[in-house]
Amino acid sequence: xxxxxxxxxxxxxxxxxxxxxxxxxxxxxxxxxxxxxxxxxxxxxxxxxxxxxxxxxxxxxxxxxxxxxxxxxxxxxxxxxxxxxxxxxxxxxxxxxxxxxxxxxxxxxxxxxxxxxxxxxxxxxxxxxxxxxxxxxxxxxxxxxxxxxxxxxxxxxxxxxxxxxxxxxxxxxxxxxxxxxxxxxxxxxxxxxxxxxxxxxxxxxxxxxxxxxxxxxxxxxxxxxxxxxxxxxxxxxxxxxxxxxxxxxxxxxxxxxxxxxxxxxxxxxxxxxxxxxxxxxxxxxxxxxxxxxxxxxxxxxxxxxxxxxxxxxxxxxxxxxxxxxxx
Amino acid sequence: xxxxxxxxxxxxxxxxxxxxxxxxxxxxxxxxxxxxxxxxxxxxxxxxxxxxxxxxxxxxxxxxxxxxxxxxxxxxxxxxxxxxxxxxxxxxxxxxxxxxxxxxxxxxxxxxxxxxxxxxxxxxxxxxxxxxxxxxxxxxxxxxxxxxxxxxxxxxxxxxxxxxxxxxxxxxxxxxxxxxxxxxxxxxxxxxxxxxxxxxxxxxxxxxxxxxxxxxxxxxxxxxxxxxxxxxxxxxxxxxxxxxxxxxxxxxxxxxxxxxxxxxxxxxxxxxxxxxxxxxxxxxxxxxxxxxxxxxxxxxxxxxxxxxxxxxxxxxxxxxxxxxxxxxxxxxxxxxxxxxxxxxxxxxxxxxxxxxxxxxxxxxxxxxxxxxxxxxxxxxxxxxxxxxxxxxxxxxxxxxxxxxxxxxxxxxxxxxxxxxxxxxxxxxxxxxxxxxxxxxxxx
Numbered sequence: 001x002x003x004x005x006x007x008x009x010x011x012x013x014x015x016x017x018x019x020x021x022x023x024x025x026x027x028x029x030x031x032x033x034x035x036x037x038x039x040x041x042x043x044x045x046x047x048x049x050x051x052x053x054x055x056x057x058x059x060x061x062x063x064x065x066x067x068x069x070x071x072x073x074x075x076x077x078x079x080x081x082x083x084x085x086x087x088x089x090x091x092x093x094x095x096x097x098x099x100x101x102x103x104x105x106x107x108x109x110x111x112x113x114x115x116x117x118x119x120x121x122x123x124x125x126x127x128x129x130x131x132x133x134x135x136x137x138x139x140x141x142x143x144x145x146x147x148x149x150x151x152x153x154x155x156x157x158x159x160x161x162x163x164x165x166x167x168x169x170x171x172x173x174x175x176x177x178x179x180x181x182x183x184x185x186x187x188x189x190x191x192x193x194x195x196x197x198x199x200x201x202x203x204x205x206x207x208x209x210x211x212x213x214x215x216x217x218x219x220x221x222x223x224x225x226x227x228x229x230x231x232x233x234x235x236x237x238x239x240x241x242x243x244x245x246x247x248x249x250x251x252x253x254x255x256x257x258x259x260x261x262x263x264x265x266x267x268x269x270x271x272x273x274x275x276x277x278x279x280x281x282x283x284x285x286x287x288x289x290x291x292x293x294x295x296x297x298x299x300x301x302x303x304x305x306x307x308x309x310x311x312x313x314x315x316x317x318x319x320x321x322x323x324x325x326x327x
Numbered sequence: 328x329x330x331x332x333x334x335x336x337x338x339x340x341x342x343x344x345x346x347x348x349x350x351x352x353x354x355x356x357x358x359x360x361x362x363x364x365x366x367x368x369x370x371x372x373x374x375x376x377x378x379x380x381x382x383x384x385x386x387x388x389x390x391x392x393x394x395x396x397x398x399x400x401x402x403x404x405x406x407x408x409x410x411x412x413x414x415x416x417x418x419x420x421x422x423x424x425x426x427x428x429x430x431x432x433x434x435x436x437x438x439x440x441x442x443x444x445x446x447x448x449x450x451x452x453x454x455x456x457x458x459x460x461x462x463x464x465x466x467x468x469x470x471x472x473x474x475x476x477x478x479x480x481x482x483x484x485x486x487x488x489x490x491x492x493x494x495x496x497x498x499x500x501x502x503x504x505x506x507x508x509x510x511x512x513x514x515x516x517x518x519x520x521x522x523x524x525x526x527x528x529x530x531x532x533x534x535x536x537x538x539x540x541x542x543x544x545x546x547x548x549x550x551x552x553x554x555x556x557x558x559x560x561x562x563x564x565x566x567x568x569x570x571x572x573x574x575x576x577x578x579x580x581x582x583x584x585x586x587x588x589x590x591x592x593x594x595x596x597x598x599x600x601x602x603x604x605x606x607x608x609x610x611x612x613x614x615x616x617x618x619x620x621x622x623x624x625x626x627x628x629x630x631x632x633x634x635x636x637x638x639x640x641x642x643x644x645x646x647x648x649x650x651x652x653x654x655x656x657x658x659x660x661x662x663x664x665x666x667x668x669x670x671x672x673x674x675x676x677x678x679x680x681x682x683x684x685x686x687x688x689x690x691x692x693x694x695x696x697x698x699x700x701x702x703x704x705x706x707x708x709x710x711x712x713x714x715x716x717x718x719x720x721x722x723x724x725x726x727x728x729x730x731x732x733x734x735x736x737x738x739x740x741x742x743x744x745x746x747x748x749x750x751x752x753x754x755x756x757x758x759x760x761x762x763x764x765x766x767x768x769x770x
Contacts (some may be wrong), residue, residue, distance in 0.1 A: 063769070064415050065437040075768070082764040085735075151587030171582055173742075259531055262591045268429065268538075268730040273531075275739050290408065292728045293433050294768040 054306075057299035064295050075300035086301075088276050089284040092177065096247055096280065097312075100181050101240040105233060108191025115192060116199045126192070133189030141253040144183045145170050170258035173277040180250055180278065191236050198232035199225070234316065241312050245305060248282040281305060362660035367398040370665065371405035371413075372424035373648075374683075382682035386675050390668050397661045410653065414439050419653035421662040424476060428464040428646050429720065429727035435467035436724045436769075440651040442470045446663045452671060458712055460645040460719045461688045467722040473651035474670040477685035479609045480708040480717075481539045481644040483631065487624045489523065489604040498605070498628040500640050502543065502568060505605070505631040510575065512604040521576065521584040524597075526605045528572040529581045530737050533591040534608050537733055538720045539644045540565055543632045548721050554729060554763060557756030563748055564633065566740065566755070573741045594619040610708035614684040627707040629714075642716035643708075647688065686712045724769040729762045 033040075058075055060068035079086055115126050132140065148155050148169035156166030167175040202225050210220045226233075252271070259273040271287050272279025285305070289298030360366050370387070374380050380403050387399045402420070407427050413419045423440070434440035447454075454462050454471075461475035485498045493512050499505040505526060512525030529535060541548070546561035548554065556562045573581060588602050589595020592615070597603045599620040607630055616623055632639045650669055652662045669675060676692035679685075680699060686708050687696050693713055699705045711717055723729055736758045740746075746754060 061768070061770075063433065063437055064411055065433065065439040078764075078768060082767065084761055149586050151583050151585075168579075168582060171586055258586075260585055260590065261531060261533070268536075268727040268734060270731050270735040270738055273738075275742060276735060287731075288768075291731075292725045292765075292768070294725065297768050 051306075054299045054302050057296050058303045060296045060299075062296040062299070063293040065293070068296065071296065075297045076304075078297060079300060079304065085276070085279060085284050089272075089279045089281045092272070092277065092279055093245060093247065093281040095177055096180065097241055097244045099177075100184050101237060101244055103181060104184055104188055104191055104240055105236050107185050108188045108195050108236065109233070111188060111192045112195035112199055115196050126196075129192050130189035132187045135187070137249045138253050140187060141183060141250045142257055144179070144186075145254055145257045148179055168274075170254050171274055173275045176254070176258075176274060176277045180254060183250055183254075191240075194232055194236065195229065198229040202228045238313055238316055241316070242309050245309055245312070246282050247280045248286065251278045251280045252283055254278060359656070359658040359660060362394075362664045363396060364661075365396045366658055366661055367400055368421040368658045368661050368665060370399055370401045370422040370424065371410060371420040372401060372403060373406055373426050374424075375404045379683050382679055385682070386669060386679050389672070389675050389678075390665060393668065394661075394664060397664065399665065411439070414653045414655060417655055419655045421652065421656040421658045422650060422665050423653050424648060424650045425473070426648055427726075428649055429722070429730070431465060431473055431649065432467045432722035432724045433726055434651065435470040435472040435722065438472075439654055440472035441654060441656070441659070442472055443474060443651065443663075443666070444469075444471045446667075447471070450667060452667065456671065456689050456691070458645070458688050458690065458693065458717075459715075460712075460717045461647060464646060464719040464722065465649055467724075473649035474666060475688040476648040476650045476670055477676075477680060477683065478645050478647035478688050478712055479611065480686045480712045481534065481607055481609050481630065482707050482711055483605060483628045484598055484608050484612060485605045485626050485628065486598070486601060486603075487626050489601065493604075498626060499631045500628075501631050501634045501637065503634050506568070506572060509572065509605065513576070519580070520587075521580050523601070524576070524581075524584060524603045526572070527581060527584070527597075527603055528569050528576075529578075529585060530569075530734065530741055531585055532581075533606070536730075537562075537565070537737060538730060539607055540569075540630070541720075542639070542642045542644050542716060542718045543630050543636070545633070545636050545639055545716070548729070554759040556733065556762075557752050557759045560752070561633070562755055563752045566737065567745070567748060567751060569737075570741055570745050574745060578742050598625075599623060610686055610705060611684055613702065613704045613708075616704075625704070627704045629707065629711050639716040641710065642714040642718070643711040645686075645712060645717050645719050648685070723766075725765060728765050732761050732765060733758055 057068060059070060059072060061071045061074075062068035111129050115122055115129070118125055135143075147153050150156055150166060150168045150171055153169075155169070159166040169175050169179040206224045206228075207220055210224050215223065255271065255273040255278045256269070259269065261269050261273075270276070271283050281301070282305075285298050285301045288294045288301065372383055374383050383403075384401060387401050391397065391399060405420075405423070407425050407430050410419070410423045410425065431440075435442070457475060458478065461478055462471075465471060465473040465475055483498055489512055490496070490498070490508070493508070495508060495512075499508050509525030509528075512523065513521065514523040516522045527535065530537075537546075540546075541561075544561040544565045546565055547559045548556075550558060576584075588597040589600060596615070596619070598606045598608070598612070599616055601623070613627070616625065629641045629643055632642070650666050652659060652666060656662050671689060673689065673691045673695050676687040676689060677696050677698075680687040680692070680696055684699075684705070686699075687693055690713075693709055696709060699709060720727070720730065736754065740751075740754070745751075
């Protein structure tokens with residue numbers, strides 16, 4: 001009886017599973033595809049298609065007007081052997097990555113720290129720091145070029161009150177990139193917001209415990225605050241690097257406005273005024289693709305930029321594991 | 328990865344590759360109704376100002392009066408980027424008007440704009456009917472994929488009052504005279520900054536450009552199809568002269584001056600404000616001065632020429648507005664009638680030139696432009712256009728890239744130390760090499 005009952009019970013609890021028929025599997029697959037289709041469509045149209053196209057075009061001669069013609073690795077060879085603007089553009093872009101990104105993160109962190117520690121007027125302070133970020137980049141750049149105009153701008157005028165002869169800023173090969181950095185620091189509100197949220201997430205009791213154990217301000221920041229906000233800092237650094245590798249609008253507008261040359265149809269303006277000092281990699285890419293009709297070469301430059309972005313991101317992720325304590 | 332997901336990704340990738348395979352080029356049939364059939368053609372042009380658009384529309388109305396069966400839909404504000412995309416997408420306008428003659432090489436080489444030679448031959452239109460320089464910038468390697476619609480001509484503007492105060496009664500005719508006068512006409516402030524520039528030679532100063540100076544030295548951009556900046560000594564002389572004048576002012580002073588004066592196309596333009604005594608500019612400046620600085624006492628003249636090239640005095644640089652039939656036009660015959668009318672009908676050209684204040688392009692319309700001739704300021708530019716030594720920049724398959732490459736070198740050179748003549752020539756030869764290398768991408 002026991003055996004019979006046990007057998008009966010077993011059969012009742014775990015009935016023999018039947019493998020679904022082919023038709024049913026197809027129906028399920030179709031249903032799954034149907035649910036996945038919005039995502040698939042988006043990824044296919046806006047990610048895979050452009051990516052595959054770009055890789056394909058990078059191996060072709062494509063002038064936008066004729067059918068692309070396969071040229072193998074010629075575009076990549078030209079980039080590394082013949083393009084005199086490639087390395088200056090790479091140098092300028094890396095300069096901005098190395099200087100602009102850390103300064104923005106540090107300033108964003110500093111400003112966020114002030115914002116969370118203010119006893120009164122915090123909302124006004126936050127608004128004042130955040131507002132510049134909302135100004136359209138083109139308008140902000142034009143305003144900065146005006147403010148830093150060495151001839152008529154108020155910045156050099158004010159500097160002259162204290163006996164300082166201001167530099168040429170956007171008109172000087174030496175100062176154009178630092179001036180762009182100042183522009184980016186002025187609009188640091190985006191980083192302030194996310195870093196402020198991260199700072200507010202740091203458990204107060206950890207700080208209190210550390211303080212009781214005798215940890216000073218620096219030690220508390222190093223061993224309490226930093227590990228907690230590290231993922232956000234990492235996010236800020238990675239997005240900052242990727243954005244700076246694609247730095248285009250401000251550099252282009254500043255160069256055009258500062259040079260004073262009117263961009264009429266047919267006017268041939270060397271990019272990166274003054275003297276190529278603000279020529280960034282994306283500007284070179286756009287100039288090759290849309291001004292010189294070398295879209296195949298521009299695609300090769302895009303692929304290289306994509307690879308470099310991946311390498312930067314991978315290296316940063318690996319390098320910060322020790323900071324966050326992740327394995 | 329599940330079988331479903333694999334299937335989905337394969338489908339997406341296949342679609343993506345399929346789309347890539349379908350991309351680019353865009354063919355398009357050249358067939359269409361006969362010119363005598365009732366039809367509507369689309370014309371894209373870049374004019375945007377009310378005055379310009381009205382002038383163009385008046386010309387269109389004149390065409391429609393002559394060809395009542397052809398209705399023209401004129402679309403304003405279209406630039407080369409839009410035209411290129413429309414051709415590439417297979418849905419171009421029937422007729423395109425462009426301001427960028429530098430793109431003619433690309434349009435011709437790729438067949439993006441159709442070769443008009445067979446149509447001109449069929450209708451007996453000779454190139455000798457047009458201004459020669461205008462014929463040069465509308466053709467590339469034997470293909471004439473555009474015809475000139477209007478011309479822009481460059482010359483010297485001078486402030487008569489400032490010249491008179493300095494003891495001059497006539498504009499300079501040679502580069503030596505220009506140099507001497509520029510120095511004498513320049514006034515400095517007490518802090519050493521420039522108050523009035525006799526002639527600002529800075530490459531960034533508005534219309535100061537090697538292409539605009541080239542005819543004054545008889546400098547050739549290409550010899551046997553190869554960039555000749557180093558091999559033609561005229562370029563070395565021109566660059567050396569420009570650098571010596573920049574150094575006389577001081578590069579930093581010129582930069583400060585540039586950034587303290589008004590913009591080129593503002594009423595604060597430094598020539599119009601008397602802050603520059605002499606300037607190189609296009610014929611359109613006469614209209615700006617009429618509207619913005621009517622009391623300015625000024626004159627116009629051909630740009631001075633190199634001392635050894637006095638026979639070339641009277642020549643200048645010319646470029647202009649071009650018109651053509653994009654590949655894939657669905658009304659080729661009617662489009663050709665429109666292009667032919669707009670580029671050869673004397674009264675239409677004169678009317679258009681009068682209203683837009685550009686220079687007409689055919690020999691007949693240059694002779695018939697009596698209104699423009701009666702304006703002594705403008706007449707100078709009509710004469711320059713007709714001069715046998717007047718020239719333009721050559722078409723290239725990569726657009727104006729060679730000018731940009733040269734411009735990059737010139738911008739650096741004027742801000743650095745001057746080189747000896749032989750060293751400068753060597754530097755120009757390296758620019759030639761770069762221009763040749765750049766062309767690798769276009770082949």
